[in-house]
Amino acid sequence: MNSLFFYISEAVIGMKRSIVMMLISVITITISLFIFGVFLLISLNLNNIANSINSNLEIKVFLKETVTKTERSKFKQAILKLDHVKKVNYTSKNIAWKKFVKEYPHLNLDNLFENSPLPNSFTIGLDNNQYILNVVSNLKTFKSWVEKVSYGGIIAERMQKFSYYIKILGLILVIILTIATLFIVVNTIRLTIINRQNEINIMQLVGATNNFIKGPFIIEGILIGILGSLGAVIFLKIAYTFLIIKCNKILPYIPIVQNKLEINIILVSVILLGIILGILGALLSLSKALKRYSFNKVK
Amino acid sequence: MIKLKNISKYYQSNSLILNNINLTINKGEFVYLVGPSGAGKSTILNLLLKIEEPTSGELFIDGVSLLRLKDSKIPYLRRNIGVIFQDFKLLPKRTVFENIAFALRFYNYSRSRIRRQVYQVLDLVGLTTKLDCYPTELSGGEQQRICIARAIVNNPQILLADEPTGSLDPETSWEIMTLLSKINMRDTTVIVATHNRGIVDDIRKRVISINKGAIARDEEQGSYNS
Ligand SMILES: Nc1ncnc2c1ncn2[C@@H]1O[C@H](COP(=O)(O)OP(=O)(O)OP(=O)(O)O)[C@@H](O)[C@H]1O
Ligand SMILES: [Mg+2]
Numbered sequence: 001m002n003s004l005f006f007y008i009s010e011a012v013i014g015m016k017r018s019i020v021m022m023l024i025s026v027i028t029i030t031i032s033l034f035i036f037g038v039f040l041l042i043s044l045n046l047n048n049i050a051n052s053i054n055s056n057l058e059i060k061v062f063l064k065e066t067v068t069k070t071e072r073s074k075f076k077q078a079i080l081k082l083d084h085v086k087k088v089n090y091t092s093k094n095i096a097w098k099k100f101v102k103e104y105p106h107l108n109l110d111n112l113f114e115n116s117p118l119p120n121s122f123t124i125g126l127d128n129n130q131y132i133l134n135v136v137s138n139l140k141t142f143k144s145w146v147e148k149v150s151y152g153g154i155i156a157e158r159m160q161k162f163s164y165y166i167k168i169l170g171l172i173l174v175i176i177l178t179i180a181t182l183f184i185v186v187n188t189i190r191l192t193i194i195n196r197q198n199e200i201n202i203m204q205l206v207g208a209t210n211n212f213i214k215g216p217f218i219i220e221g222i223l224i225g226i227l228g229s230l231g232a233v234i235f236l237k238i239a240y241t242f243l244i245i246k247c248n249k250i251l252p253y254i255p256i257v258q259n260k261l262e263i264n265i266i267l268v269s270v271i272l273l274g275i276i277l278g279i280l281g282a283l284l285s286l287s288k289a290l291k292r293y294s295f296n297k298v299k
Numbered sequence: 300m301i302k303l304k305n306i307s308k309y310y311q312s313n314s315l316i317l318n319n320i321n322l323t324i325n326k327g328e329f330v331y332l333v334g335p336s337g338a339g340k341s342t343i344l345n346l347l348l349k350i351e352e353p354t355s356g357e358l359f360i361d362g363v364s365l366l367r368l369k370d371s372k373i374p375y376l377r378r379n380i381g382v383i384f385q386d387f388k389l390l391p392k393r394t395v396f397e398n399i400a401f402a403l404r405f406y407n408y409s410r411s412r413i414r415r416q417v418y419q420v421l422d423l424v425g426l427t428t429k430l431d432c433y434p435t436e437l438s439g440g441e442q443q444r445i446c447i448a449r450a451i452v453n454n455p456q457i458l459l460a461d462e463p464t465g466s467l468d469p470e471t472s473w474e475i476m477t478l479l480s481k482i483n484m485r486d487t488t489v490i491v492a493t494h495n496r497g498i499v500d501d502i503r504k505r506v507i508s509i510n511k512g513a514i515a516r517d518e519e520q521g522s523y524n525s
Contacts, residue, residue: 006404202388205348206402206449207378209371 003215010216011223014192022224025188029228029277030235032177033270037236039170040266045257046163052255053155057132059124061139062147067120075145079124082138084131089123096121119147178277185224185281189217193285214286221282222275229274233267300326301347301457301488306356308342308512316342317353318512324490326456329483331499332492333523334509340492343509344459347490348380349373360457374405381450381487385462387442389434389449395421396430399449406453420448424478440471444478451482458482460491464498476502496523 015022061079063072072090079088097116101109126135132151139149193200203213240263247256257263301324308317317339324330332340345351346358349365358365360376368376389398399417408416421427424444434442443463450458460479464472476491476498483489493499499506499522506521507514516525 003405003407198388199390202390202401203404204374205377205382205388207374207376208405209374212405 003212007215007219011219014196014216014220015223017195018188018191021188021191025185025224025281026228026231028181028184029225029274030231032174032181032277033229033232033274034235035177036170036174036273037232037266037270038239039166039174040269041236041240041257041263043163043167043170044262044266046159046166048255048257050159050163053152053159055129057126057129057152059126059132059136059139059149059151061122061124061149062119063121064145064147065119067145071145072120075142076122078142079122079139082135084126084128084135085124086127087125089125091121091123093118093120178273181277182281182284185221185277186285188224189220189282189285192220193217214282217286218279218282221278221280223278224281225274225276225278226271228278229271232270232274236267236270300324300359300361301490302357302359303343303346304357304359306346306353306358308339308346308351308353315512320356320512320514322507322514322517324488326488327483327486329480329489329504330491331504331506331521332490332509333494333499333506334515336494338509339512340509341461344382344461344490344492347457347459348382349376378453379455379457381453381455381458383443383446383450383458383460383463385465387434387446389442389445391434394431394433395426395437395445398434398445399452402449402452416452417448420452423451423481424448438471440467440474443467443471443475447475447478447482451487455487457488457490460489460493462493463491464493464495469497472498499523 063075067075076088076090079085093116096118097113100118101107124135124139126132136149136151139146200213244256244258247254301322303320303322306317306320306322307315309315320343332343334340342351346353346365347360349368352366360379363376365376390401393401396417399420400413403413403416418427418430421430424447426441426444426448429437429441429445434445437445447460447463458479463475463479467475472495476495479489479491480502503520503522506516506518506523508516508521508525518525
């Protein structure tokens with residue numbers, strides 16, 4: 001406990017002595033971790049959008065013109081027997097056309113056709129959308145009745161792919177930023193070490209262990225990491241709150257993630273990464289400094 | 300007890316710095332290391348602190364072989380050896396108290412114990428009034444006494460002094476040497492490397508004279524010259 005207090009007070013002294021480098025380090029960590037957090041939030045939201053598309057998916061089976069009423073009810077029974085099918089609704093071609101005309105009033109389609117140009121169809125809901133492709137391929141085997149099977153899966157698939165690429169891009173960027181940040185943190189702490197070379201020499205001569213000498217510098221790294229990541233978290237919170245407000249106004253149908261838990265997990269991981277960066281920076285600069293360092297010999 | 304057995308030291312340039320030194324110093328002894336500049340006096344002190352390694356030979360402190368001592372154990376060796384430097388090596392941005400307490404920091408002592416021990420050594424060197432001064436506010440002799448206080452604050456068994464009077468006037472030199480004798484009375488082994496002929500001749504102790512890396516003379520109650 002005594003030595004922890006000592007480490008912290010020594011770390012604060014060290015940071016004060018090289019305040020400019022310290023601030024540069026903190027700001028660099030803030031910027032890097034902010035970008036890291038932005039990528040995490042983007043991929044969280046893309047996944048969320050893909051999921052919400054997926055959960056609203058329906059399969060539409062368009063029936064051939066030749067299908068009779070009895071065949072139709074037979075087919076409906078057959079569909080209901082398929083795995084994961086929860087419900088089947090029939091939409092006649094006339095109702096489908098009325099809906100279509102209503103949805104696109106600006107096209108003035110009202111009196112264009114005497115008979116509906118659309119086919120009869122079944123709308124099928126599943127208990128679990130994971131199996132949507134299996135059900136679709138099963139439906140396609142009813143060749144004599146089925147004109148076409150459609151579902152909105154392609155968009156969701158593309159969404160998921162897009163979010164995957166965003167994650168890869170983010171990962172590459174975060175690795176590059178991490179290396180750059182480490183480089184700056186290492187140099188900041190090395191500056192403190194050089195500032196204190198004399199003290200380190202004397203500490204070693206009076207019998208301080210290497211671990212004892214490292215203590216204040218590791219605390220310094222942790223403090224830099226915490227300050228930097230707190231900055232990043234504050235900016236992320238501000239930016240995300242702003243985004244939620246804007247989005248709700250302009251694009252209300254896009255489901256922005258507002259779940260506190262998921263967002264907090266991201267923020268906590270930003271802080272953890274900051275602390276890890278600080279410790280790693282301290283250890284790297286120490287391994288170099290203590291190795292390179294040789295005693296002030298007695299002359 | 301300090302024991303050097305067939306110690307030789309040379310650098311890659313094959314110039315022999317120490318040549319087959321055999322030496323035993325008993326617990327509680329007071330020893331002068333004398334000899335011309337470049338003789339190898341400081342090298343012997345560096346070997347004892349394991350700042351340098353001998354090229355050949357064996358070296359023991361209290362029966363422990365320094366050659367076989369692991370790097371991670373070096374700090375514990377040094378906690379048992381106080382060192383006094385000619386250039387003091389005090390930290391300019393820290394007070395006298397902090398400079399001395401520096402040598403006690405890693406013992407996990409309570410604050411009051413640290414205060415007490417620092418005060419005791421300051422009393423011994425006669426500088427209790429300078430507790431809160433910075434080294435730059437002190438004279439050379441006072442700085443050297445602070446350095447001595449730091450070296451002995453944790454009661455080491457051995458005290459090494461390299462030219463402790465090198466930059467001091469004769470009167471202050473006397474004070475410092477009397478102080479070292481006083482510390483020696485507490486059963487601390489004291490080894491002083493010095494060029495100070497007057498003091499060696501006046502405060503008679505064992506004199507080991509080194510010349511060109513070899514022991515030229517080893518005399519109880521010796522003088523600077525034979
Ligand atoms: N790193 C080194 N490389 C080569 N030679 C060295 C090295 N360190 C010391 N020496 C040589 O070793 C010899 C002994 O040095 P040492 O410092 O022990 O002498 P000394 O007796 O303490 O002299 P002085 O009285 O001037 O302090 C000197 O000739 C010095 O030049
Ligand atoms: Mg010397």
